[in-house]
Every structure is written in structure tokens, then in C-alpha cells.
Amino acid sequence: MPITAEQQAEIDELRANAKPTLRAVAEGMENHLYKAHDVLDHGFIRVIDYMGDDAAICQAARVSYGKGTKSVQNDEGLIRYLMRHWHSTPFEMCEIKLHVKLPVFVARQWIRHRTANVNEYSARYSILDREFYIPEPDKLAAQSVINNQGRGEALTGEEAARVLEYLKGDAARCYDHYAEMIDQEGQQGLARELARMNLPANIYTQWYWKVDLHNLFHFLRLRADAHAQYEIRVYADAICNVVADWVPAAYSAFEDYRMGGANLSGKAIDCVRRVLKGEKVTQETSGMSKGEWREFESILNG
Numbered sequence: 001m002p003i004t005a006e007q008q009a010e011i012d013e014l015r016a017n018a019k020p021t022l023r024a025v026a027e028g029m030e031n032h033l034y035k036a037h038d039v040l041d042h043g044f045i046r047v048i049d050y051m052g053d054d055a056a057i058c059q060a061a062r063v064s065y066g067k068g069t070k071s072v073q074n075d076e077g078l079i080r081y082l083m084r085h086w087h088s089t090p091f092e093m094c095e096i097k098l099h100v101k102l103p104v105f106v107a108r109q110w111i112r113h114r115t116a117n118v119n120e121y122s123a124r125y126s127i128l129d130r131e132f133y134i135p136e137p138d139k140l141a142a143q144s145v146i147n148n149q150g151r152g153e154a155l156t157g158e159e160a161a162r163v164l165e166y167l168k169g170d171a172a173r174c175y176d177h178y179a180e181m182i183d184q185e186g187q188q189g190l191a192r193e194l195a196r197m198n199l200p201a202n203i204y205t206q207w208y209w210k211v212d213l214h215n216l217f218h219f220l221r222l223r224a225d226a227h228a229q230y231e232i233r234v235y236a237d238a239i240c241n242v243v244a245d246w247v248p249a250a251y252s253a254f255e256d257y258r259m260g261g262a263n264l265s266g267k268a269i270d271c272v273r274r275v276l277k278g279e280k281v282t283q284e285t286s287g288m289s290k291g292e293w294r295e296f297e298s299i300l301n302g
């Protein structure tokens with residue numbers, strides 16, 4: 001279960017105690033504060049705190065004394081301009097702090113994003129909960145035959161049942177031994193910092209993760225992308241929903257330029273120009289490698 005009744009009561013109490021503030025408040029984000037959004041079977045993301053809103057991006061860009069914003073249209077135009085021209089520092093003026101519960105193998109991918117501040121649950125000090133990520137049957141996929149870094153069709157029949165049984169059984173057995181090793185009833189009890197090495201990578205961990213909007217967009221572009229592993233992508237998707245409510249203009253520009261847009265090399269732009277002039281361009285005459293050409297075609301053909 002992602003959130004216990006006791007934890008929910010804590011969240012409800014926090015949400016019931018609103019305090020007036022002079023700081024910028026994003027209405028869309030206030031609705032998300034503290035609430036947990038379920039991800040995978042036991043995970044979640046929840047917003048602990050945030051700083052800034054769309055207007056804060058414009059204020060920073062204009063280095064203003066007061067509101068620094070003009071008409072909504074004008075502000076949106078400025079935000080789109082900043083995004084289009086990689087003028088990134090105004091986006092760094094907004095920050096978000098998330099509480100994330102995620103499987104350890106997802107955390108390993110996530111932690112590669114170095115431009116955030118992290119504080120993780122200590123498995124030296126505390127005992128990890130008996131919670132493991134077990135994929136839904138349709139996510140229990142075979143190795144992709146075309147992409148070494150991906151998955152293909154879902155496993156079926158006896159193989160699917162056996163794999164599920166292994167995942168559940170191995171996790172349960174490892175946790176039983178973990179619990180037995182640290183137990184101090186009638187024995188010394190192995191140190192928690194050592195016993196945890198017996199736990200599988202699908203056990204859940206938790207952390208607080210704070211990042212500015214520019215670096216969050218970088219994370220989301222990589223991890224909400226179709227090439228990212230499903231298990232991290234669902235976290236990125238959940239964060240995308242929150243960010244869309246927090247900074248709607250910035251998120252819309254991000255969706256358009258980063259998620260929906262594409263980078264073209266000089267050779268690719270040359271090909272586009274030649275095609276527009278009526279020339280038939282092929283991979284052989286493009287100057288691009290087969291891989292580059294395949295990706296170029298997929299950008300053009302959607």
C-alpha cells in the first residue's frame with residue numbers, strides 16, 4: 001500500500017492548516033501539496049514544497065522589482081522565447097521538492113541526474129518495509145529483439161507464471177532472511193547496514209528530491225520519453241501532470257519545444273531544404289549514416 005492510514009492522517013492535518021503568505025502561490029500546485037499520487041504497485045510521488053510560478057520565470061527574465069509580469073499573452077510569449085532559445089536560468093528560479101517512493105532499480109537510474117538535492121531513507125538506521133515491485137502481467141515483457149536496451153511482447157503462459165513466481169518467491173525469501181538476520185531476539189542480530197545487501201533491487205526505497213525547473217525539464221525530457229524504461233517513465237509522467245498544473249505556460253512551452261520538438265543536424269536541415277526544392281534525397285545521397293537517416297525519417301514521418 002503506498003500510503004498508510006496514519007500517514008494519510010498526517011497529510012490531512014498538514015492540508016487543514018493553511019497559512020497566509022506573501023510568497024508567490026500557484027493555485028494548481030496548492031491542490032497537489034502533500035497529496036500522494038500513486039505510481040507502480042507501492043510507489044508514489046508527492047509535492048512537499050515548491051517555489052515560484054510562471055510569473056517568477058518572467059520576473060527573473062525581466063529582473064523586475066515588483067510583479068514583473070505583463071499580460072498573460074505577453075508572459076506566455078516570453079516563456080516560449082526563453083524555452084526556444086535555451087535561455088535556461090529564469091527557469092532555475094522555480095524549484096520543487098518531492099517525496100518519492102520507488103523501487104531501488106528505478107532509483108539507480110534516477111540518481112544519475114546529478115543536478116538535484118537528494119536525501120534517502122537510511123537502511124543503515126531503519127528497517128526497510130516488506131514491499132517489492134512486481135510488474136503487472138502486461139508489463140512482464142520479453143527482451144526486445146531489435147533493441148538491446150528495451151523490451152518486446154509480454155510473456156505468456158507457463159513462462160509468465162514461472163517468472164512471476166520467481167520474482168515473488170525470491171523477494172519473499174530474501175526479505176525473510178533479512179528480517180531473520182537483523183532480529184535481536186535470542187541472537188546478536190546482524191547490523192542493518194550489512195543485512196540489507198541481501199535485499200533484491202525491486203524493494204522500495206524513499207527519498208526527498210529537490211530540483212529546479214530547468215533541470216527537472218531535462219529529467220522529464222529523458223525519462224518521460226518513449227525510450228525510457230517503463231518503470232521510471234510512469235514516475236516522470238506523474239511529475240509531468242503536477243508540473244502542468246504548477247507552471248502551465250512553462251510546461252506548455254516544454255511540451256512543444258522539448259517533448260514535441262526535435263533537434264536536426266546540419267546535414268538533416270540540408271536534406272529538408274533539398275527536399276523542399278523538389279530533389280529526391282535518399283540515405284545514400286544524404287551524407288547521413290543509416291541510423292541517423294532512420295531517426296531523421298521517423299521525425300519527418302511521425
Ligand SMILES: Cc1cc2nc3c(=O)[nH]c(=O)nc-3n(C[C@H](O)[C@H](O)[C@H](O)COP(=O)(O)OP(=O)(O)OC[C@H]3O[C@@H](n4cnc5c(N)ncnc54)[C@H](O)[C@@H]3O)c2cc1C
Binds near residue numbers: 115218223227229
Ligand atoms: C534512455 C536512457 C538510457 C541510458 N542508458 C545508460 C547506460 O546504458 N549507462 C549509463 O551509465 N547511463 C545511461 N543513461 C544515463 C545517462 O547517460 C545520464 O547519466 C542521465 O540521463 C543523466 O543525464 P545528465 O547527466 O544530462 O543529467 P544531470 O546529471 O541532471 O545533469 C544535467 C546537465 O548538467 C551538466 N552536468 C551535470 N554534472 C556535470 C558534471 N559533473 N560535469 C559536466 N557537466 C555536468 C550536463 O550538461 C548535464 O547534461 C541513460 C539515460 C537514458 C535517458
